[in-house]
Amino acid sequence: MRAHRPSGARGAGAAPYLFLAPAVVLFTLFTAVPIVYTAYLSLRRTKVSGLGLGRGARREVFAGLDNYSAALGDGELWAGWLRVLGYGAIVLTVMLGLALLFALLLDSAHVRLARFSRIALFLPYAVPGVVATLLWGFLYLPSVTPLRDLGVDVVLLGPGTVTFSMANIAIWGGTGFNMLVLYTALRAVPRTYYEAARIDGASERHIALRIKIPILMPAIILTTVFSVIATIQVFTEPTALRPLTNTISSTWSPLMKVYRDAFVNGDLYSAAATSIVIAAISLVLSFGFLRVVRDRAFQEG
Amino acid sequence: MRSGRLAVAGAAVLALALSAGCSSGSQESAAPTAAQTSAAGPVTLTYWSWVPNMDKIVAVWNKAHPDIQVNVSKQAGGDDAAAKFLTAAKAGNPPDLIQAEYQMLPSFVAADAVADLTSGTAQVKGEFGEGVWGLVTLGTDAVYAIPQDSGPMMLYYRKDLFEKFGVEVPKTWDEYAEAARAVHKADPKVYLGTFSSKDPGSFAGLAQQAGAQWWSIQGESWKVAIDDAATKKVADYWGGLVKEGVIDDQPYFTPEWNKALNDGTLLTWPSAVWGPGVLSSNAPKGKGKWEIAPLPQWSAGENATGFWGGSSTAVAQKSPNQAAATQFATWLNTDPEALSLLVTEGAVYPAATKGGAALTSAPDYFSNQPDFWQQTAAISATARGFTFGPDVNVTYNAFKDAFDKALQNGSSFSDAVGVMQETTVADMQKSGFQLAR
Structure with missing residues (x-):
């Protein structure tokens, strides 16, 4: 049966993904991750309690769209x-x-x-x-x-x-x-x-x-x-x-x-x-x- | 085989003991001694500083302390270094030691970026005056840094040109204003002084002289009073003179300012004790022509001045070698040999009381005023500061923007002070600081 399958994208198996991998990995590491991290940071803010001096007086909390x-x-x-x-x-x-x-x-x-x-x-x-x-x-x-x-x-x-x-x-x-x-x-x-x-x-x-x-x-x-x-x-x-x-x-x-x-x-x-x-x-x-x-x-x- | 196994076991026990000693050393030890740190093996500390020739001063320490090697990383200084340190601390890889300006220290403490050195500095307190010590404790029981230098303000003036224009050294700000008018009238190209909208530190010092208290701690909350009467008085005084056109409005430390200092079209500079270093590099032509006097006073007979700049040595919270770092910071700022190196190589005015001994001959640029350091000591004794808040960076940036605008539009300087107050309070509220009404 396999012999009758028309050769094309499907027949290539893993090869295309392998060729794509370097670009995908680089894009993920150096473009997608920083963007996602920026988006994450943009939803947070610091919350200070009291004078804000000393340990633990400053926390990072969720800020929504503020x-x-x-x-x-x-x-x-x-x-x-x-x-x-x-x-x-x-x-x-x-x-x-x-x-x-x-x-x-x-x-x-x-x-x-x-x-x-x-x-x-x-x-x-x-x-x-x-x-x-x-x-x-x-x-x-x-x-x-x-x-x-x-x-x-x-x-x-x-x-x-x-x-x-x-x-x-x-x-x-x-x-x-x-x-x-x-x-x-x-x-x-x-x-x-x-x-x-x-x-x-x-x-x-x-x-x-x-x-x-x-x-x-x-x-x-x-x-x-x-x-x-x-x-x-x-x-x-x-x-x-x-x-x-x-x-x-x-x-x-x-x-x-x-x-x-x-x-x-x-x-x-x-x-x-x-x-x-x-x-x-x-x-x-x-x-x-x-x-x-x-x-x-x-x-x- | 047997002996080999024994050796391995022995080494393991030794390693355990060492690591135990090491960890207790960094957590509990009250005063780190050379023995303890050498047991932990040689450590290398990174130190961010912008004191000139700091590498030469550190070389002396490194030679005497093979187990604690310090690497100096030269910084651009001021605000840039502070921002860089806060970012590095947040990222988790700060330097072990940092030169921290007094006004930035509260921001560092609030960001949990600097360590509490209380345990390692019990015997150090006596080396410093009360006022300076308060700047590193922030009025709490903790010790967040060791003072390095201080910047009491005084009036630098061109003695030769004062004589040429027939002006007396002003004793009060009223006299200063009169002199400004007289000089500018005699030669419209010449100004007695300039108001810089780029140097909030200078303005803070002038406000301190007038008795301002921008921040204070009341119980568990901050009181912000940047727009207090004293500060507004200072602001409107300068605003009036700028508007009248008898005081220039160009910022300090620009090519234009250098030129004005060099060609004698700017006659005074209210600045701090570190002024000689700036003048000798920015206005080399004025050598031997400048002198210092106490700042003019708000009312005759008073005797007060403020601080512009001055910094301390802080240890990063994330540093794995806090004890060794504290030991170095203590040496650098209290040891007689280090103090004299700070004076001769680094051109700083040491905060430690013993530092006076190192200040023998007047700076080269002021060779015409042999009693330069005696004068400085007298002025320094009259200096008063105030507590800095946890967001000085916001306040200082608001100063620059608001006063830039006021100079451009010719609007009131005390309104600009109002903007500083509002911006600071808004930022503190947003972060959640408790504010006293």
Whole structure:
């Protein structure tokens, strides 16, 4: 009977599971378990009795959804989202716009020093975020900035400008990377398309707008999703700039609030709940964006 | 065969006896002696500290005590080290010894992260003054750490520039305000001082001078009074001067602040006894130009100051070698040789009363003021502190956020103090601490 059974997935026996095992084990250990533990922590809290000094005065108890209702009802967290939204709007448009522009310029026929420009634009991405922030921080500080000597008198870390100054750091660091992704995608386009367009009388600008950008759409969407996620997770720039100025609070971005709750206030439990809220929002935002643009990007029905 | 078996049995008995001795040693022994610890075999202790050159000081101990080797792990200091220690304690692998700032000690105790050293430190108490000792007992019968250094506050000022602007050293805060106005009027680029919204420790010290009592224990409950009259008075004093524009509002320890100290556009710094170390590294150009004086007083004739910083050596609750760790901590903070090393290598102002003997010549940066240490001793005698609560980290973080906001919006400083009070009380209530009304 066995010989008549059609060969297929069933006939393979344990082999597929064996091949899957490393991935499953790694996923369980390093992704699933931490997530489950975070979810568990988010449902608990400490309960102190009396003065809270001495042994056994502090216990861990079940808190239900208290931490979640506190996280959702916290005005500071939502104000943080708003600040990050404003920051993200600047970063996403300027950084991706510049990246696209540079990629198109580098790919166009008439560019000189292409190799050098590519490396020069990419270089800031290799500078660690903290270093980049301190570097810019020194340029921003009124009394040590060389801008003053040049006659430019602007307050770069004031309440109105600090968001732009921070966005500038992210744009400086991120443009090169995104440009490289787009440029690589452009290089994969068969040159015959452009020849055909030129024979039809299209200018370089027309080729860029009508051919290159539509072909680039999947890559643009990919870089956008990555940038949205990176923006939601903004932490390094505000944290490193904070000691230098009065304008950045300890809860400037949602992740900074998680850090403050966990490591400054010592409340791992509400930090865990806030983390899960942030993860949920960033999932919704990135999948929502993908859903909206899916048809155009991947020609799916 | 027979002898072999005997040897095995003997070894087993010996091992049993040793382990018994070892466990009773760590649980019951009142004062660990070198004999006991050597019976347990050599132990290695980890010590988190940010005192400069601590490795050199520890090397002296390690040479004399081959059975108790201490490894120093250099920390960034302050709040970061405290957060790291609390996390490590929760995770179950803390260092054996930790440099604990006085204000953080209650948080460590509340998290059950530090051991009660009462039994090992019976004879140590006499080495310290009452005020400092109270900071490590938290007013209870337990002893949670051994004091290392203290930070009585004083006024650092640029003597040369005071003469240039024709300003007297202010004896009261009113005089300080007048001087601030005079100096800023004479040269709008120059400020007498700055109010830092990033240094709650400094503000706490100024509040202590004014007589504030942020926390106190009443029976089985905590009383929180951060918004008491004394603190509000201090807050509004500085708020008024900042609003008037005669006191700067940039934080301490920033590149800008360093620059202001160096180029002489900042003339005073109300700071603690550890100031010379900071000034010599952040403002090398000012060497020989600064002097110290007692902090200005709230009313003429008074004589008081507060503490900014200062730390102790605590032993982790989870350390398997508490007795050995206590022995090292005691040596480090009371032994004359260690004290003199702390002064010369670590540049700390020892909390132990015997430490004064080691303070002979003025710090290099203050070579122009030969009686630096005599002055310091006189000021130190007038310092008063207060009990710190179990969530100082929350209060201090609230200080930074609330005063940042007040400086930005130009709003009232005493309202910011109100925010500190509310945040602290809310956090304590949430955790379940009993609060006195």
